[in-house]
Amino acid sequence: xxxxxxxxxxxxxxxxxxxxxxxxxxxxxxxxxxxxxxxxxxxxxxxxxxxxxxxxxxxxxxxxxxxxxxxxxxxxxxxxxxxxxxxxxxxxxxxxxxxxxxxxxxxxxxxxxxxxxxx
Numbered sequence: 001x002x003x004x005x006x007x008x009x010x011x012x013x014x015x016x017x018x019x020x021x022x023x024x025x026x027x028x029x030x031x032x033x034x035x036x037x038x039x040x041x042x043x044x045x046x047x048x049x050x051x052x053x054x055x056x057x058x059x060x061x062x063x064x065x066x067x068x069x070x071x072x073x074x075x076x077x078x079x080x081x082x083x084x085x086x087x088x089x090x091x092x093x094x095x096x097x098x099x100x101x102x103x104x105x106x107x108x109x110x111x112x113x114x115x116x117x118x119x
Contacts, residue, residue: 019056022065025049025072032079042079049073 025048032041049072056063 016060016062016064018065018068019052019063021048021052022056022068022072025052026068026075027072029072029075029079032076033082039080039083042076042083044076045072045079046076049076 025045027045028037028041028048029045030041031037032039032043032045034041037044049069053066053069053073056066056069
């Protein structure tokens, strides 16, 4: 056995670096769940998360951070769902109640004055 062959390793073996878009996806999705960037942050987090995940899968030797990208995508979708629920809740409380029935009120109440006239 050749001892130098067994110990041969690349001199500059680089570690894969975390993809910038994966971190950006996570940060944008977190900001999308806060009132700072309510819907835009979530959408941007989803888009950057899918781009980062695709590039990480294409070049696994160069990039890592697929977990960050997945977390950004999941939080982005949760942020969009929360925004939709907030809009539905806001519309529910802002719509007038009398638009539910088109026939009018079910009971009609008449009020008669107790004191008719003063002398």
